[in-house]
Amino acid sequence: MKAIVITRPGPPDVLALRELPDPVPGPGELLVAVHATAVNRADLLQRRGLYPAPPGSPAEIPGLEFAGEVLGGALAGSGFSPGDRVMGILGGGGYAERLAVPAGQCLPVPERLSWAEAAAVPETFLTAFDALVLQAGLAPGETALITAAGSGVGTAAAQVAREAGARAIGTLRTAAKRERVATLDLGFAALLDAGAPDLAAQLAAAAGPRGVDVVLDLVGAASWPLALDALAPRGRIVAVGTMSGARIELDLGALMRRRATLVGTVLRSRPAAEKASLTRAFAGRMLPALAAGRLRAVVDRVLPLAEAAAAHALLEGNDTLGKVVLEVAGREGPRPGPATG
Amino acid sequence: MKAIVITRPGPPDVLALRELPDPVPGPGELLVAVHATAVNRADLLQRRGLYPAPPGSPAEIPGLEFAGEVLGGALAGSGFSPGDRVMGILGGGGYAERLAVPAGQCLPVPERLSWAEAAAVPETFLTAFDALVLQAGLAPGETALITAAGSGVGTAAAQVAREAGARAIGTLRTAAKRERVATLDLGFAALLDAGAPDLAAQLAAAAGPRGVDVVLDLVGAASWPLALDALAPRGRIVAVGTMSGARIELDLGALMRRRATLVGTVLRSRPAAEKASLTRAFAGRMLPALAAGRLRAVVDRVLPLAEAAAAHALLEGNDTLGKVVLEVAGREGPRPGPATG
Numbered sequence: 307m308k309a310i311v312i313t314r315p316g317p318p319d320v321l322a323l324r325e326l327p328d329p330v331p332g333p334g335e336l337l338v339a340v341h342a343t344a345v346n347r348a349d350l351l352q353r354r355g356l357y358p359a360p361p362g363s364p365a366e367i368p369g370l371e372f373a374g375e376v377l378g379g380a381l382a383g384s385g386f387s388p389g390d391r392v393m394g395i396l397g398g399g400g401y402a403e404r405l406a407v408p409a410g411q412c413l414p415v416p417e418r419l420s421w422a423e424a425a426a427v428p429e430t431f432l433t434a435f436d437a438l439v440l441q442a443g444l445a446p447g448e449t450a451l452i453t454a455a456g457s458g459v460g461t462a463a464a465q466v467a468r469e470a471g472a473r474a475i476g477t478l479r480t481a482a483k484r485e486r487v488a489t490l491d492l493g494f495a496a497l498l499d500a501g502a503p504d505l506a507a508q509l510a511a512a513a514g515p516r517g518v519d520v521v522l523d524l525v526g527a528a529s530w531p532l533a534l535d536a537l538a539p540r541g542r543i544v545a546v547g548t549m550s551g552a553r554i555e556l557d558l559g560a561l562m563r564r565r566a567t568l569v570g571t572v573l574r575s576r577p578a579a580e581k582a583s584l585t586r587a588f589a590g591r592m593l594p595a596l597a598a599g600r601l602r603a604v605v606d607r608v609l610p611l612a613e614a615a616a617a618h619a620l621l622e623g624n625d626t627l628g629k630v631v632l633e634v635a636g637r638e639g640p641r642p643g644p645a646t647g
Numbered sequence: 648m649k650a651i652v653i654t655r656p657g658p659p660d661v662l663a664l665r666e667l668p669d670p671v672p673g674p675g676e677l678l679v680a681v682h683a684t685a686v687n688r689a690d691l692l693q694r695r696g697l698y699p700a701p702p703g704s705p706a707e708i709p710g711l712e713f714a715g716e717v718l719g720g721a722l723a724g725s726g727f728s729p730g731d732r733v734m735g736i737l738g739g740g741g742y743a744e745r746l747a748v749p750a751g752q753c754l755p756v757p758e759r760l761s762w763a764e765a766a767a768v769p770e771t772f773l774t775a776f777d778a779l780v781l782q783a784g785l786a787p788g789e790t791a792l793i794t795a796a797g798s799g800v801g802t803a804a805a806q807v808a809r810e811a812g813a814r815a816i817g818t819l820r821t822a823a824k825r826e827r828v829a830t831l832d833l834g835f836a837a838l839l840d841a842g843a844p845d846l847a848a849q850l851a852a853a854a855g856p857r858g859v860d861v862v863l864d865l866v867g868a869a870s871w872p873l874a875l876d877a878l879a880p881r882g883r884i885v886a887v888g889t890m891s892g893a894r895i896e897l898d899l900g901a902l903m904r905r906r907a908t909l910v911g912t913v914l915r916s917r918p919a920a921e922k923a924s925l926t927r928a929f930a931g932r933m934l935p936a937l938a939a940g941r942l943r944a945v946v947d948r949v950l951p952l953a954e955a956a957a958a959h960a961l962l963e964g965n966d967t968l969g970k971v972v973l974e975v976a977g978r979e980g981p982r983p984g985p986a987t988g
Binding site: 563 | 867868886887889893894895896897898899900901902903904905906907908909910911912913916917
């Protein structure tokens, strides 16, 4: 098979399309023909040599999510058959024509989603669902602040919050992106300028007197101390990204007075059993909304897998809105419909 | 009744014994004849004007816990009768001969406890139980790090951890105190010098390769970054005190890699319903161990209520080991036995 390989740590052009042996599915794993994958910020760090693949994942092929069709593997009891359209999260190996993935990490792809749309779903929506619903326990009537509202996870999080009966407030630095996000009807009750000098006051006005119940922080250092200052009593902050830096000054007294919780989370390094459990929870609570079109992945653009380097450069330029998807040559198409076994 | 009053913000000698009207129990409240109360660090802050009493509590009478006998009030359905020995946490008002307290915040005092011992139980044990068991979910076989191991909460926390089937490691700055704590058989598997230059290495050796699962931090700034560096994957840090300062530098990336949780907590400001729920949970899980003598409050010394100023000065001197208790004149005695209604 062909796959994108990190030939050495470095800038985007260290990514190269190579011929590699097909993966061999292990116990409980399915073999999948990849139609599309998508780029995540973790891939950029991995490419630069700063975030090695977790044990059990291909060391040199990046790619944390996929959409494709089942070819074979441990089908018995998996609920899947050859030809089924599936999508899911991975520890790595998504930038390839074929991959092996634990069956428990596979979700059926709803009929209405194209391959590119499906490939843009797993990391964004599972991250947002896990952070907001499972970890922060976002409840109906609560308010969630979502930083980096124009990122893949940000655009998914607003929709997950709406689906959970909660209200989302987004922050976003670029005016043009803010306007584009506003037109997408993702469920943001307010979209604020992350760089505004009076952001705290704007946020207080948008959140109401209690403050925000949950912060999904994709930004890191630049979100502080705002994230804590804006928090309601018993509020929860979930730290998912550190794009602007990871070191913050934290006032433990302010945390205690609010009886607040700060939780750090990553998906990539989780054991397969935990990924399967998250996948199941998402399938039960969110897949119907995805099938009905109430949740949809925001795709910035779609490139051929061979242009992974260009896709990385795009994400590093911070000018994308939603996901950058990579399609496998010969398997493209806006809406391929159910595949045949 | 007589009560200790904060006459103005300031040093210990602003505390004065005054004659005040008896409190009038409201709906759901019991009237209690106080036999003993105990001093908490929050009282010192309140005396200095830095931590005003929460709404609904006496503004000028400190005192967050008590042991005494039921005189009357909303007895119906409370499970208590006049003359019953009770103890519990308060929003304030404990430094007095009488107080009114929601019945749900009252615990029966086990037979074997003197009034002074009982008065030393509520804040320390409910704080430790809430932090370790309810908030951090300390599980059998896990390891808890307890900073300020010689404080009232620290000495209670080691015993609560043991009762929960977990292992406790304590840190403590003063060598003499460390030796005294070691002789008390509170359940510390290791007692380390909080000021040792190689504390991190000592802690790693004591905790084992996984690290500590839970940190109960009573110290604040001086516990960082150790508290996070020592943490096992999915570890939990509960911030309960900030004696050494509240501002820390936190590495969000380290928090994320461990998928760790940091939660800030206070008891004093919680609504009565939450205090009642905590009291119930403690009664179910820990009261039998207290009655059996497996849990016991460490009392540094007992002073008359009129000497509250001296008691505050003692606590401010940081040389106490366990609790400083205040006894009401005429109601002292090492083991008064059941009172008569």
